[in-house]
Amino acid sequence: xxANPVHIYGPSFSNFVRTVMLICxxxxxxxxxxxxxxGHEIPFKGEKHLNWHPFGKVPVLLVTQQAAELxxxxxxxxxxxxxxxxxxxxxxxxxxxxxxxxxxxxxxDIDKVLVREYLLEFAFPKGKDxxxxxxxxxxxxxxxxxxxxxxxxxxAEKNALTCKQFTIADALLAPMLHxxxxxxxxxxxxxxxxxxxxxxADLMTRSSCKxxxxxxxx
Numbered sequence: 001x002x003a004n005p006v007h008i009y010g011p012s013f014s015n016f017v018r019t020v021m022l023i024c025x026x027x028x029x030x031x032x033x034x035x036x037x038x039g040h041e042i043p044f045k046g047e048k049h050l051n052w053h054p055f056g057k058v059p060v061l062l063v064t065q066q067a068a069e070l071x072x073x074x075x076x077x078x079x080x081x082x083x084x085x086x087x088x089x090x091x092x093x094x095x096x097x098x099x100x101x102x103x104x105x106x107x108x109d110i111d112k113v114l115v116r117e118y119l120l121e122f123a124f125p126k127g128k129d130x131x132x133x134x135x136x137x138x139x140x141x142x143x144x145x146x147x148x149x150x151x152x153x154x155x156a157e158k159n160a161l162t163c164k165q166f167t168i169a170d171a172l173l174a175p176m177l178h179x180x181x182x183x184x185x186x187x188x189x190x191x192x193x194x195x196x197x198x199x200x201a202d203l204m205t206r207s208s209c210k211x212x213x214x215x216x217x218x
Contacts (some may be wrong), residue, residue: 002084003028007037007113009049010058013123013216015115015175016075016107017059022171023082025208037062076103079168088168090160097168099160106172113140113147114176115218122183123218132180137187148193151177155195170173174203 006024010017012033018024024031035042041202042048052060052071061072061081072078083089090096117140129134151173160167177200181190203209 002027002029002082005032006082007031007062008033009035009037009042009052009060010061011035013218014058015111015119015179015218016172018175018212019075019171020059020061020078020082021212022174022208023079023088023134023168025211026171027044027082029082035119075172076100076107076168079103083168088166088171089161090165090167095160099167102154102160102169106169106176110147110151110173111176113143114180118144119176119179119183119218121180124185141189144189146195148189152193152195157198163198166208170203174200174209175213176207178204179218182215189218204208 006029008017008020008024008031010033012018012021016031021031021033023029035044044058049060052057052062053073057073059075060080061078063070063072072081079088090099118137121137122132125132126136154161159167161173177190177196181188181197181200190200204213
């Protein structure tokens with residue numbers, strides 16, 4: 001039984017924080033989000049944060065159990081913890097393992113290209129006077145296209161992303177794709193991938209996605 005409510009430490013615009021928010025919405029768990037915990041601001045990469053996650057990453061899930069505070073780092077692990085009865089994961093052992101591998105692919109390789117190398121330049125531009133370095137953006141678009149083609153291929157196969165059940169893999173991928181869909185023409189590369197566009201449109205009919213996936217900047 002998951003302690004309720006839980007707190008998601010991190011900014012609500014983070015794609016991985018949004019992943020955990022989606023899981024909470026799907027599981028109908030009460031949650032709060034942000035850097036303020038129990039009325040106190042916990043500095044990002046401050047001592048307490050580094051005690052929770054030694055590399056100072058977000059999100060961290062904070063849960064109170066029997067008067068003790070439990071801090072769970074790493075997005076996929078947080079999601080599996082929140083999905084205590086495995087509603088959001090395949091029940092078949094082989095499908096479960098393949099779903100877990102898909103989650104790793106999304107949270108490591110796909111996130112690296114779509115978010116770290118592409119979207120973050122729009123969210124936190126490093127050009128002169130905080131302008132977007134469009135030369136940098138253009139230089140990575142080929143890699144983004146290759147990554148989106150991989151996702152498009154996955155959506156043509158039978159796997160966790162194409163089943164009727166909403167899964168942790170969906171929660172990991174949806175915020176990344178939604179942010180790309182919000183980019184201006186010429187940078188929203190999803191328009192070249194009809195299966196991805198339909199996949200995202202279908203996800204956006206869910207109440208959890210409507211609530212969490214807003215157009216706020218990354």
